[in-house]
Amino acid sequence: MQLQQMYQEIILDHYKNPHGRGLRDPFDAESHQINPTCGDEVTLRVSLDGETVRDVSYDGQGCSISQASTSVMTDLVVGKPLGEAFKKMDAFVELMQGRGQVEPDEDVLEDGIAFAGVAQYPARVKCALLGWMAFKDAVARSEGAKA
Amino acid sequence: MTTTATPLDVATVRADFPILGRTVREGKRLVYLDSGATSQRPRQVLDAERAFLETANAAVHRGAHQLAEEATDAYEGARQKIADFVGVQYGEIVFTKNATEGVNLVAYAMGNASTSGPEAERFRIGPGDEIVVTEMEHHANLVPWQQLAARTGATLRWFGVTDEGRLDLSNLDELVNAKTKVVAFTHQSNVLGTVNPVRTLADAARAVGALTVLDACQSVPHGPVDFKALGVDFAVFSGHKMLGPSGIGVLYGRRELLETLPPFLTGGSMIEMVHMAKSTFAPPPARFEAGVPMTSQAVALGAAVDYLNAIGMDRIAAHEHVLTEAALRGLTEIPGVRIVGPPDVVDRGGAVSFVVDGIHAHDAGQVLDSLGVAVRVGHHCAWPLHRRMDAAATVRASFYLYNTLDEVTALVDAVREAQKFFGVR
Ligand SMILES: Cc1ncc(COP(=O)(O)O)c(C=O)c1O
Numbered sequence A: 001m002q003l004q005q006m007y008q009e010i011i012l013d014h015y016k017n018p019h020g021r022g023l024r025d026p027f028d029a030e031s032h033q034i035n036p037t038c039g040d041e042v043t044l045r046v047s048l049d050g051e052t053v054r055d056v057s058y059d060g061q062g063c064s065i066s067q068a069s070t071s072v073m074t075d076l077v078v079g080k081p082l083g084e085a086f087k088k089m090d091a092f093v094e095l096m097q098g099r100g101q102v103e104p105d106e107d108v109l110e111d112g113i114a115f116a117g118v119a120q121y122p123a124r125v126k127c128a129l130l131g132w133m134a135f136k137d138a139v140a141r142s143e144g145a146k147a
Numbered sequence B: 001m002t003t004t005a006t007p008l009d010v011a012t013v014r015a016d017f018p019i020l021g022r023t024v025r026e027g028k029r030l031v032y033l034d035s036g037a038t039s040q041r042p043r044q045v046l047d048a049e050r051a052f053l054e055t056a057n058a059a060v061h062r063g064a065h066q067l068a069e070e071a072t073d074a075y076e077g078a079r080q081k082i083a084d085f086v087g088v089q090y091g092e093i094v095f096t097k098n099a100t101e102g103v104n105l106v107a108y109a110m111g112n113a114s115t116s117g118p119e120a121e122r123f124r125i126g127p128g129d130e131i132v133v134t135e136m137e138h139h140a141n142l143v144p145w146q147q148l149a150a151r152t153g154a155t156l157r158w159f160g161v162t163d164e165g166r167l168d169l170s171n172l173d174e175l176v177n178a179k180t181k182v183v184a185f186t187h188q189s190n191v192l193g194t195v196n197p198v199r200t201l202a203d204a205a206r207a208v209g210a211l212t213v214l215d216a217c218q219s220v221p222h223g224p225v226d227f228k229a230l231g232v233d234f235a236v237f238s239g240h241k242m243l244g245p246s247g248i249g250v251l252y253g254r255r256e257l258l259e260t261l262p263p264f265l266t267g268g269s270m271i272e273m274v275h276m277a278k279s280t281f282a283p284p285p286a287r288f289e290a291g292v293p294m295t296s297q298a299v300a301l302g303a304a305v306d307y308l309n310a311i312g313m314d315r316i317a318a319h320e321h322v323l324t325e326a327a328l329r330g331l332t333e334i335p336g337v338r339i340v341g342p343p344d345v346v347d348r349g350g351a352v353s354f355v356v357d358g359i360h361a362h363d364a365g366q367v368l369d370s371l372g373v374a375v376r377v378g379h380h381c382a383w384p385l386h387r388r389m390d391a392a393a394t395v396r397a398s399f400y401l402y403n404t405l406d407e408v409t410a411l412v413d414a415v416r417e418a419q420k421f422f423g424v425r
Helices: A002-006 A009-016 A064-077 A082-096 A106-120 A122-146 B010-015 B043-055 B066-085 B099-115 B118-123 B143-152 B198-207 B255-260 B295-311 B313-332 B361-370 B383-388 B405-421
Strands: A029-035 A040-049 A052-061 B093-096 B130-134 B155-161 B180-186 B211-215 B234-238 B249-253 B271-274 B279-281 B337-340 B351-356 B376-378 B394-398
Touching: A002 A106, A002 B361, A009 A064, A009 A106, A029 A122, A040 A064, A040 A122, A052 A064, A052 A082, A052 A122, A064 A082, A064 A106, A064 A122, A064 B361, A082 A106, A082 A122, A106 A122, A122 B361, B043 B066, B043 B295, B066 B093, B066 B295, B093 B099, B099 B118, B099 B143, B099 B180, B099 B211, B099 B234, B099 B249, B118 B255, B130 B143, B143 B155, B155 B383, B180 B198, B198 B211, B249 B255, B295 B313, B313 B337, B313 B351, B313 B405, B351 B361, B351 B405, B361 B376, B361 B394, B361 B405
Parallel strands: B130 B155, B130 B180, B180 B211, B211 B234
Antiparallel strands: A029 A040, A040 A052, B093 B249, B234 B249, B271 B279, B337 B351, B351 B394, B376 B394
């Protein structure tokens, strides 16, 4: 059934037991993102240590895809230099916008490769990217605040 | 209008809708339960549009040739059919792009009244005036009023909604008062299915000299509607929700109001006399139809009205009543399912929204889709209503004349399947 391809065990696990969930202090910047078509939302904070992502904390409500994707993202970016975190983001965005034609690299995306099936459903791509957009925006805000 | 006790013959109706015969998602029979968003079109409507384009296509109201004449007749003939369909006069029907444009037309025209002549006096709105809407409005009948209030300094107020999803009219006398300029509300909620007491609201508005604007998007396609009997001043609906094409909507306005309402969009076709520095405007409905209009779409909407009339709006309403009752019963029997809207079929139409404990609407919709059941998920352009009903998002099944009891069963079974898939049962 196509459904299992989309809802991989990894996704359902992250949905039921999200990693790094909850808003924490201190933080450098916060972003609130919504998906206006379905009302899903996420509030996300980044805490940076120079050029390294010290922590990402978040809260929100939404479908399994948006919540699991945000959980996977925290695993991918926390502790990483910003440059590497953004490389992972680019790889994830490419995967999601690839309509199922992009072969994901597990070394880069780890659990994120489980979302390959979601890319076949254009309506759900926005869900999968919600947390990442919040991360990108929060980092931009923290840089704006410094400048 | 045909009024007959015999139930609708769904099999015959379905044969007119080619799309209902297709399969989706690896061979699943399509169960289309999203007519509240947009309806499917029967061959008769598709054929009428094609026939018009193949024989009579031309820019209406322009040109001296035979095609222009025939196209104009077809376009104006459609206006007459639609006027008859909702119990109003020919000149009281204005074609718009959709219902959303219809609401904007009224809201912008009222905003323009402050810079128009004394004849537009009764449409003027400003600080101290009040606009009243309801918490169950589709964004199309909310945001244009927020914007009008913001542009003019008027105050926006609204009726609340009860836990059951009915309009809370307990403060009717206070909300609709001498300061009220407009009362804009929906006939039937696209989320809750609730049918509102139009007459009560229209009477209250008239008593204080306020104008009424009825969102009839979810009522006109589904049962007999007579705007004169309802006593509203303006009403809007969309062609694509009543077996017609997208790109065509209807605004009804009481004749004496349309005669003095200032224009919204201006340009060709809506003028009386044009000079370099200023112009005067044509009488309605032309005053509100600037530019070359959607012609084949209007003709096809006329054909949709013929189709609906041939079946009979009473029968369609009765058919949907049966489906709605079955859906409410079937869904309520599932533990963990909460209906968002009235639990019974009293003053209620065929939109059934619900939440499933432990499953986000998006995820539930995905399982339904994998089984061929097409529903809408999200807030259905009624975000404040969802907030009020304490639901971030809902799943909505909506019915029409071509749906069957088997399809209701397919919906209910699919919801149980979703619970199994996500392990909440
Ligand atoms: C109650 C209601 N009002 C307004 C609209 C807006 O209709 P349209 O998008 O065709 O303008 C809709 C449909 O989406 C609706 O259901």
